[in-house]
């Protein structure tokens with residue numbers, strides 16, 4: 001997705017999947033060389049890197065009330081998504097600059113990670129003019 005939409009991806013460890021070269025290459029197929037992928041050992045590493053770049057940290061969470069469609073995204077935003085099993089820890093949830101949600105039908109718990117990333121990234125790129133243009 002990162003390669004296809006032209007979006008940098010940061011993976012924050014510890015991950016629940018293997019990030020050694022062979023496993024990543026198999027999952028990333030031939031797009032991996034085109035993806036701007038950074039692996040961080042843990043939250044502290046990621047946070048230090050992000051703070052040096054600046055911009056807002058926008059957390060996608062089921063525990064927010066503001067719809068992502070009502071949010072004005074900025075080009076410098078970093079979108080943060082939680083792990084498939086448990087989302088993000090409470091302190092990271094509380095520390096995000098913005099918490100936003102993808103509205104769902106009452107009684108449903110959450111979308112899966114890949115789907116929520118696709119929806120959030122698409123809307124952020126649409127608003128900031130960053131979506132790739134269709135080939136003419």
Ligand SMILES: C[S@@+](CC[C@H](N)C(=O)[O-])C[C@H]1O[C@@H](n2cnc3c(N)ncnc32)[C@H](O)[C@@H]1O
Nearest residue numbers: 060061081082084086087101102110111113116
């Ligand atoms: C499978 S969900 C995590 C489920 C976990 N039990 C929870 O309640 O946080 C994985 C990630 O997808 C994102 N996500 C899933 N559904 C969402 C929604 N409706 N709105 C915003 N983010 C969502 C969040 O970043 C979440 O941490």
